[in-house]
Amino acid sequence: MRYQLYYWTGIQGRGEFVRLALEDAGADYADVARVEGDRVLQPFLEGKMxxxxxxxxxxxxxxxxxxxxVANILHYLGPPLALVPRAxxxxxxxxxxxxxxxxxxxxxxxxxxxxxxxxYYEEQRKEAARRAEDFRRQRLPHFLGYFERALVWAGGRHALGQHSYVDLSLFQLVRGLEYAYPRAMRKQARRLPHLRALAERVEERPRIAAYLASPRRLAFNTQGIFRHYPELDG
Amino acid sequence: MRYQLYYWTGIQGRGEFVRLALEDAGADYADVARVEGDRVLQPFLEGKMxxxxxxxxxxxxxxxxxxxxVANILHYLGPPLALVPRAxxxxxxxxxxxxxxxxxxxxxxxxxxxxxxxxYYEEQRKEAARRAEDFRRQRLPHFLGYFERALVWAGGRHALGQHSYVDLSLFQLVRGLEYAYPRAMRKQARRLPHLRALAERVEERPRIAAYLASPRRLAFNTQGIFRHYPELDG
Incomplete structure (x- = not known):
């Protein structure tokens, strides 16, 4: 099966969670908008397909x-890409x-x-400062602490006890947060040994390593989900 | 199968989307915290199970x-409750x-x-006023307009061309928004004929009608997802 992924060009965004699964599995896929431009998305979004x-x-x-x-796409791709247990x-x-x-x-x-x-961010800086403070103090430790605990519950090495698309997404999450909130993430580091080790193992998988070194992997930037604004990092 | 639903007491919240499916199917279930109190949730959340x-x-x-x-629970319940097509x-x-x-x-x-x-809401009123304005002007019409179009795409009567858990969730969404944002929803009404008719049909399903008239259905209130603060309604 040749898959066609449709996502905006210029950012990793939510598309990256799917891209990582396709790349890790060595799947045959086209990243359509990167070849033909963002306009190919429109007929789908406008219900013309x-x-x-x-x-x-x-x-x-x-x-x-x-x-x-994303979660639906990965749920669908899991079995054919062998990125989820069968049961x-x-x-x-x-x-x-x-x-x-x-x-x-x-x-x-x-x-x-x-x-x-x-x-634009610049139009909501004051509110972002307030939300980001709560994010750094409450939500970031709460979510990451949960993922660490759930990982330990699963045996410590893989979210599902074996390699899966979830591990790939956790890698993306950790690296994205380290880019966007480096100070906050350094504070969390000691609490997240299993999550950090998982991210390192994912990064060393041959196809992922090749992908990350390729021009197909865009750099994190301040257009996507994970944005580095130093003033939000405390 | 006897199901046990765990959700906070006192609000409809996200639990209501699951409750509606269980009620519509006439499933054998216990709403555990409503019987035994919110403390029964803790051992699960603390990883002691x-x-x-x-x-x-x-x-x-x-x-x-x-x-x-919620989406995972409904995905699981769909087939045994006959609330999703088989394919x-x-x-x-x-x-x-x-x-x-x-x-x-x-x-x-x-x-x-x-x-x-x-x-508390009172601690973020100013920011809420700004966000709610964008919500009423942009996001509410954008999401509801999309659901209306997708419903028409599916034939106009059911999200999936036949009754499913999605219809039940759309009903909850429409009624919740009518409670929280009555003015904004009145402005949208003419654009959403299929969505509104769907909500009415769901409400008339015998088991749903019985459920809504029962003490098991809590009233909407200003503790849950859908909250009516007149100042946010424009």
Missing amino acids: PAMPPFAPPFLKAGRLVIAQ ESRRLQALQWQLTIADFVAEIHDSHHPIAGSL | PAMPPFAPPFLKAGRLVIAQ ESRRLQALQWQLTIADFVAEIHDSHHPIAGSL
């Missing part, structure tokens, strides 16, 4: 299926992890955009 | 499985709908709590 319109990118075209929402109960566990990661990703985004995604 | 710890309620105990995250591609569509609903629910919550869930 035969498939159910997605609310937002990323979405994945697999044959006639068009699947949106239904384990797939539910993977989905539960991924949905909690998705909730955290939304909060990470809102730490710099607490008022509106449609406004 | 054999199952993987959930990040937050609601979670569902089904035999030895403990499943968290895998249709279950993915249901999950996609539900995840977009979940994203919207988080934004609805943050419209009155843009800075921190741990602070």
Whole structure:
């Protein structure tokens, strides 16, 4: 199966969680907008395609299926890419992890955009300062502490006791936060030994290492989910 | 199978999306905290149970499985409760709908709590006024307009062309918003004929009607996701 991933160019964004799974599995895929431009997304978003319109990118075209929402795409890709255990109960566990990661990703985004995604950061700096403070003090330790505990519960090396798309997403989360909130993350480091070791192991996987060294991996920047604004980092 | 739903007492909250599915299907379930108190949630959240710890309620105990995250719970319950079509591609569509609903629910919550869930509304009124304005003008019409279009795409009567847990969640969304943002919702009404008709049909389903008339259905209040603060309604 040749997959077609649709996501905005210029940022890693939510598309990166899907991209990491496709890259790790060595899947045959096209990153369509990077070849043809962002305009290829529009007919899908405007409901001009035969498939159910997605609310937002990323979405994945697999044959006639068009699947949106990161956790849904990964739930679908898990079995064919061998990135999830086979048992239904384990797939539910993977989905539960991924949905909690998705909730955290939304909060990470809102730490710099607490008022509106449609406004520039500069238009909500004061509110962002307040939200980011709560984020650093409460939400970041709360989510990461939970992931660390759940990882230990699972045996300490893998979210699901074996390699899966969840590990890839946890890697992205850790690296993204280290870029955006380096000071806050240094403070957390000692509390998160398993999570940090997992991120290192993911980074050393041959296909991931090759991907990260390729031009396909964009750098983190201040357009995406993970943004480094020093004044928000305490 | 006797299901055990775990969710905070005193609010409908995210638990209500699961409760509606259990009620509509006439499932055998216990709403555990309402019988035994909120303290029964703690051992799960603290990782003192054999199952993987959930990040937050609601979670569902089904035999030895403990499943968290609303969309995940509904994905699991869909087939045994006959609340989702059987085909895998249709279950993915249901999950996609539900995840977009979940994203919207988080934004609805943050419209009155843009800075921190741990602070009172009164401590973030100014920021809430600003966020709620964007919510009413941009996000509410954007999400509801999308749901209306996707509903029309599916034939106009049901999110999945047949009754499913998604219809139940759309009903909850519409009624919750009508409670919280009555003025904003009146302005949207003419744009949402299919969504409104769907909510009415759900409300007339015998088991749902019986549930809504029962003491098991709590009233909307200013503790939950959907909160009515007139000053936020424009």
